[in-house]
Amino acid sequence: MINRGFYTLFYKETLRFYKVALQTILAPIITTLLYFMVFSHVLEGRVMVFEEISYTSFLIPGLVMMTIIQNAFANSSSSLIQSKVTGNIVFVLLTPLSYVEFYLAFMLAAVVRGIVVGVGVLLVAICFVSVPVHSFLFLLLFAVLGSAVLGTLGIIAGIWAEKFDQLAGFQNFVIMPLSFLSGVFYSIHSLPPFWQFVSHLNPFFYMIDGFRYGFFGVSDTSPWISLAIMVVAFSGLASFAIKLLKQGYRLRH
Numbered sequence: 001m002i003n004r005g006f007y008t009l010f011y012k013e014t015l016r017f018y019k020v021a022l023q024t025i026l027a028p029i030i031t032t033l034l035y036f037m038v039f040s041h042v043l044e045g046r047v048m049v050f051e052e053i054s055y056t057s058f059l060i061p062g063l064v065m066m067t068i069i070q071n072a073f074a075n076s077s078s079s080l081i082q083s084k085v086t087g088n089i090v091f092v093l094l095t096p097l098s099y100v101e102f103y104l105a106f107m108l109a110a111v112v113r114g115i116v117v118g119v120g121v122l123l124v125a126i127c128f129v130s131v132p133v134h135s136f137l138f139l140l141l142f143a144v145l146g147s148a149v150l151g152t153l154g155i156i157a158g159i160w161a162e163k164f165d166q167l168a169g170f171q172n173f174v175i176m177p178l179s180f181l182s183g184v185f186y187s188i189h190s191l192p193p194f195w196q197f198v199s200h201l202n203p204f205f206y207m208i209d210g211f212r213y214g215f216f217g218v219s220d221t222s223p224w225i226s227l228a229i230m231v232v233a234f235s236g237l238a239s240f241a242i243k244l245l246k247q248g249y250r251l252r253h
Contacts, residue, residue, distance in 0.1 A: 006101040009092065013109030017075055024071070024113065029120045032067045036060070036125055039185055049187045050218050056129045061212040062184035063125070064118045065146060069207060072114030072147035073154040073175055076106045080158025081167050089251060099245040103155065103238070110151025115143055131215055138214035138223060145230040146207040150175075152237040159244050159251060178204045188220050203233055 017024040040056040049058045083089035092102070125131075133139065153175075161167040182204035188196050199205050200221070210226035213219035219226070245251070 003096070003101070005095050005097045006105055009095075009097065009102070009105035010109055013075070013079060013105055014112055016079060017109075017113045024075070025117055025120060028067055028071055028117050029124065032063050032121045033124055036063055036128075040128075049190075050216060053216055053218075054129070057131050058187075058212075058216075059185065060122070060125045060129070060131050061215045062182075062208050064122050065142070065208050065211040066179050066182075066184050067121050068114040068118035068143055069146050069150040069204065070175065070179060071117045072110040073150040073157070073171070075113040076110040076151045076154030077158040077161075077167055077171070078154075079106065079109075080155060081161050081164060084158070084162070084251070085164070093248075093251060099242050102245055103152075103242050106155050107148060107151040107238075107241075110154055111144060111147040114147035114151070118143060118147075133215055134217035135214045138227075139211065140214075141227065142207060142211040142214060142230065145227075145234055146211065149203075149207070149230065149234045149237060152234065152241050155241045156237065156244065159241075159249055162250065178202055182208045183220065184208055203229065206230060 036056075036059060040059055044055050049055060080089070083092065097105075122131075157167060157170045161170065181199070182202050183199065188199040188205065191199065206221070206226035206229045209219045209221055210223045210230065213223040213226075
Protein backbone atom coordinates (compact mmCIF):
# COMPACT_ATOMS: atom_id res chain seq x y z
CA MET A 1 0.00 0.00 0.00
CA ILE A 2 1.34 3.44 -0.96
CA ASN A 3 2.13 5.45 2.17
CA ARG A 4 2.27 9.14 2.95
CA GLY A 5 5.99 9.25 2.13
CA PHE A 6 5.17 8.65 -1.53
CA TYR A 7 2.76 11.58 -1.63
CA THR A 8 5.30 13.78 0.14
CA LEU A 9 8.05 12.93 -2.36
CA PHE A 10 5.66 13.38 -5.28
CA TYR A 11 4.58 16.75 -3.89
CA LYS A 12 8.21 17.77 -3.43
CA GLU A 13 9.02 16.86 -7.06
CA THR A 14 6.04 18.77 -8.47
CA LEU A 15 6.70 21.74 -6.20
CA ARG A 16 10.29 21.74 -7.41
CA PHE A 17 9.36 22.68 -10.98
CA TYR A 18 6.34 24.78 -9.99
CA LYS A 19 8.50 27.12 -7.89
CA VAL A 20 10.59 27.99 -10.95
CA ALA A 21 7.73 27.98 -13.47
CA LEU A 22 9.34 30.76 -15.50
CA GLN A 23 12.19 28.39 -16.34
CA THR A 24 10.43 25.01 -16.35
CA ILE A 25 7.06 25.88 -17.89
CA LEU A 26 7.06 29.27 -19.62
CA ALA A 27 10.52 29.01 -21.23
CA PRO A 28 9.86 25.71 -23.08
CA ILE A 29 6.45 26.99 -24.21
CA ILE A 30 8.07 30.06 -25.76
CA THR A 31 10.85 28.00 -27.34
CA THR A 32 8.37 25.59 -28.93
CA LEU A 33 6.21 28.44 -30.22
CA LEU A 34 9.27 29.91 -31.93
CA TYR A 35 9.70 26.60 -33.78
CA PHE A 36 6.02 26.76 -34.67
CA MET A 37 6.17 30.30 -36.02
CA VAL A 38 9.34 29.77 -38.06
CA PHE A 39 8.44 26.43 -39.65
CA SER A 40 4.80 27.31 -40.30
CA HIS A 41 5.78 30.60 -41.93
CA VAL A 42 8.44 29.06 -44.15
CA LEU A 43 6.70 25.82 -45.16
CA GLU A 44 2.96 26.58 -45.09
CA GLY A 45 1.62 26.26 -48.63
CA ARG A 46 4.80 24.55 -49.83
CA VAL A 47 4.45 21.22 -48.04
CA MET A 48 1.38 19.00 -48.07
CA VAL A 49 1.59 16.03 -45.70
CA PHE A 50 -1.92 14.63 -45.23
CA GLU A 51 -4.85 15.38 -47.53
CA GLU A 52 -6.95 18.37 -46.42
CA ILE A 53 -4.62 19.04 -43.47
CA SER A 54 -2.49 22.17 -43.63
CA TYR A 55 1.17 21.97 -42.73
CA THR A 56 0.64 24.35 -39.80
CA SER A 57 -2.04 22.07 -38.36
CA PHE A 58 0.16 19.03 -38.98
CA LEU A 59 2.99 20.70 -37.08
CA ILE A 60 1.11 21.35 -33.83
CA PRO A 61 0.72 17.76 -32.50
CA GLY A 62 4.38 16.97 -33.19
CA LEU A 63 5.59 20.08 -31.38
CA VAL A 64 3.26 19.47 -28.43
CA MET A 65 4.44 15.87 -28.05
CA MET A 66 8.09 16.84 -28.48
CA THR A 67 7.67 19.39 -25.69
CA ILE A 68 5.97 16.83 -23.45
CA ILE A 69 8.69 14.20 -23.76
CA GLN A 70 11.63 16.60 -23.49
CA ASN A 71 10.28 18.22 -20.34
CA ALA A 72 9.36 14.89 -18.75
CA PHE A 73 12.93 13.71 -19.25
CA ALA A 74 14.37 16.98 -17.96
CA ASN A 75 12.29 16.90 -14.77
CA SER A 76 13.28 13.48 -13.43
CA SER A 77 16.88 13.51 -14.70
CA SER A 78 17.74 16.98 -13.40
CA SER A 79 16.17 16.30 -10.00
CA LEU A 80 18.17 13.11 -9.47
CA ILE A 81 21.51 14.50 -10.63
CA GLN A 82 21.09 17.62 -8.47
CA SER A 83 20.24 15.49 -5.44
CA LYS A 84 23.29 13.30 -6.06
CA VAL A 85 25.72 16.18 -6.61
CA THR A 86 24.50 18.14 -3.56
CA GLY A 87 24.32 14.99 -1.43
CA ASN A 88 20.73 15.41 -0.30
CA ILE A 89 19.69 12.19 -2.05
CA VAL A 90 20.59 10.47 1.23
CA PHE A 91 17.56 12.06 2.92
CA VAL A 92 15.28 10.38 0.38
CA LEU A 93 17.06 7.02 0.55
CA LEU A 94 16.80 6.92 4.35
CA THR A 95 13.02 7.20 4.31
CA PRO A 96 10.87 4.05 4.57
CA LEU A 97 9.92 4.22 0.90
CA SER A 98 9.87 1.17 -1.34
CA TYR A 99 11.77 1.24 -4.62
CA VAL A 100 8.48 1.27 -6.50
CA GLU A 101 7.23 4.29 -4.55
CA PHE A 102 10.52 6.10 -5.13
CA TYR A 103 10.22 5.40 -8.85
CA LEU A 104 6.52 6.34 -9.06
CA ALA A 105 7.02 9.69 -7.30
CA PHE A 106 9.74 10.81 -9.70
CA MET A 107 8.03 9.38 -12.79
CA LEU A 108 4.59 10.83 -12.05
CA ALA A 109 6.03 14.27 -11.31
CA ALA A 110 7.76 14.11 -14.70
CA VAL A 111 4.43 13.20 -16.32
CA VAL A 112 2.74 16.17 -14.65
CA ARG A 113 5.38 18.63 -15.85
CA GLY A 114 5.40 17.22 -19.37
CA ILE A 115 1.64 17.41 -19.75
CA VAL A 116 1.37 20.88 -18.16
CA VAL A 117 3.92 22.29 -20.63
CA GLY A 118 2.33 20.40 -23.53
CA VAL A 119 -1.13 21.77 -22.72
CA GLY A 120 0.37 25.26 -22.50
CA VAL A 121 1.88 24.92 -26.00
CA LEU A 122 -1.40 23.56 -27.40
CA LEU A 123 -3.53 26.33 -25.89
CA VAL A 124 -1.32 29.05 -27.37
CA ALA A 125 -0.93 27.30 -30.74
CA ILE A 126 -4.67 26.89 -31.32
CA CYS A 127 -4.99 30.66 -31.06
CA PHE A 128 -3.31 30.74 -34.49
CA VAL A 129 -4.87 27.71 -36.19
CA SER A 130 -7.66 25.32 -35.29
CA VAL A 131 -6.84 21.63 -34.87
CA PRO A 132 -9.53 18.90 -34.90
CA VAL A 133 -9.63 16.16 -32.28
CA HIS A 134 -10.31 12.70 -33.65
CA SER A 135 -9.87 10.70 -30.43
CA PHE A 136 -9.33 12.26 -27.03
CA LEU A 137 -8.56 8.79 -25.66
CA PHE A 138 -5.59 8.34 -27.98
CA LEU A 139 -4.36 11.84 -27.15
CA LEU A 140 -4.46 11.07 -23.44
CA LEU A 141 -2.89 7.60 -23.81
CA PHE A 142 0.06 8.77 -25.87
CA ALA A 143 0.61 11.93 -23.82
CA VAL A 144 0.71 9.95 -20.57
CA LEU A 145 2.69 7.00 -21.98
CA GLY A 146 5.16 9.23 -23.81
CA SER A 147 5.86 11.36 -20.75
CA ALA A 148 6.04 8.24 -18.55
CA VAL A 149 8.60 6.62 -20.88
CA LEU A 150 10.78 9.74 -20.95
CA GLY A 151 10.30 10.37 -17.23
CA THR A 152 11.52 6.82 -16.62
CA LEU A 153 14.42 7.28 -19.02
CA GLY A 154 15.26 10.47 -17.12
CA ILE A 155 15.40 8.49 -13.87
CA ILE A 156 17.78 5.99 -15.49
CA ALA A 157 19.95 8.78 -16.90
CA GLY A 158 19.96 10.59 -13.55
CA ILE A 159 21.04 7.42 -11.76
CA TRP A 160 23.76 6.70 -14.35
CA ALA A 161 25.20 10.21 -14.57
CA GLU A 162 27.70 11.30 -11.96
CA LYS A 163 28.21 14.81 -13.33
CA PHE A 164 26.06 17.43 -15.00
CA ASP A 165 28.24 17.09 -18.11
CA GLN A 166 27.30 13.43 -18.51
CA LEU A 167 23.61 14.20 -18.22
CA ALA A 168 23.92 17.10 -20.68
CA GLY A 169 25.69 14.77 -23.12
CA PHE A 170 22.90 12.20 -22.81
CA GLN A 171 20.30 14.87 -23.48
CA ASN A 172 22.16 16.53 -26.35
CA PHE A 173 23.32 13.39 -28.15
CA VAL A 174 20.40 11.03 -27.48
CA ILE A 175 17.17 12.78 -26.49
CA MET A 176 17.39 15.83 -28.75
CA PRO A 177 18.36 14.00 -32.00
CA LEU A 178 15.78 11.25 -31.47
CA SER A 179 13.01 13.78 -30.81
CA PHE A 180 13.91 16.04 -33.75
CA LEU A 181 14.19 13.07 -36.14
CA SER A 182 10.91 11.46 -35.09
CA GLY A 183 8.63 13.07 -37.67
CA VAL A 184 7.82 16.24 -35.76
CA PHE A 185 8.40 18.46 -38.79
CA TYR A 186 7.68 16.00 -41.60
CA SER A 187 5.97 12.75 -42.54
CA ILE A 188 8.38 9.86 -42.87
CA HIS A 189 6.57 8.89 -46.10
CA SER A 190 8.37 11.82 -47.71
CA LEU A 191 11.73 10.18 -46.96
CA PRO A 192 13.67 7.70 -49.14
CA PRO A 193 13.03 4.02 -48.26
CA PHE A 194 16.26 3.64 -46.27
CA TRP A 195 15.50 6.61 -44.01
CA GLN A 196 11.92 5.44 -43.58
CA PHE A 197 13.35 2.18 -42.23
CA VAL A 198 15.70 4.08 -39.92
CA SER A 199 12.82 6.24 -38.68
CA HIS A 200 10.86 3.12 -37.74
CA LEU A 201 13.74 2.18 -35.43
CA ASN A 202 13.28 5.43 -33.52
CA PRO A 203 10.89 4.85 -30.58
CA PHE A 204 10.09 8.56 -30.44
CA PHE A 205 8.52 8.29 -33.88
CA TYR A 206 5.73 6.10 -32.48
CA MET A 207 5.00 8.62 -29.72
CA ILE A 208 4.67 11.47 -32.22
CA ASP A 209 2.76 9.46 -34.81
CA GLY A 210 0.27 7.99 -32.34
CA PHE A 211 -0.33 11.36 -30.71
CA ARG A 212 -0.91 12.94 -34.13
CA TYR A 213 -3.44 10.22 -34.91
CA GLY A 214 -5.46 11.39 -31.92
CA PHE A 215 -5.92 14.74 -33.64
CA PHE A 216 -6.39 13.83 -37.30
CA GLY A 217 -7.33 10.15 -37.40
CA VAL A 218 -4.50 9.53 -39.89
CA SER A 219 -0.91 8.51 -39.25
CA ASP A 220 2.20 7.08 -40.90
CA THR A 221 1.74 3.75 -39.13
CA SER A 222 -1.03 1.97 -37.27
CA PRO A 223 -1.79 3.70 -33.93
CA TRP A 224 -2.28 0.29 -32.35
CA ILE A 225 1.26 -0.70 -33.30
CA SER A 226 2.53 2.59 -31.87
CA LEU A 227 0.55 2.02 -28.68
CA ALA A 228 1.89 -1.53 -28.29
CA ILE A 229 5.48 -0.33 -28.76
CA MET A 230 4.95 2.37 -26.15
CA VAL A 231 3.56 -0.11 -23.63
CA VAL A 232 6.47 -2.49 -24.19
CA ALA A 233 9.01 0.34 -23.97
CA PHE A 234 7.49 1.66 -20.75
CA SER A 235 7.32 -1.79 -19.16
CA GLY A 236 10.95 -2.54 -20.00
CA LEU A 237 12.31 0.82 -18.88
CA ALA A 238 10.23 0.84 -15.68
CA SER A 239 11.48 -2.63 -14.74
CA PHE A 240 15.07 -1.59 -15.42
CA ALA A 241 14.75 1.64 -13.43
CA ILE A 242 13.26 -0.16 -10.42
CA LYS A 243 16.04 -2.75 -10.63
CA LEU A 244 18.68 0.02 -10.54
CA LEU A 245 16.97 1.61 -7.54
CA LYS A 246 16.83 -1.72 -5.74
CA GLN A 247 20.54 -2.32 -6.36
CA GLY A 248 21.38 1.23 -5.25
CA TYR A 249 23.46 1.66 -8.40
CA ARG A 250 25.43 4.94 -8.06
CA LEU A 251 23.03 6.01 -5.32
CA ARG A 252 24.06 4.03 -2.25
CA HIS A 253 27.64 3.28 -3.32
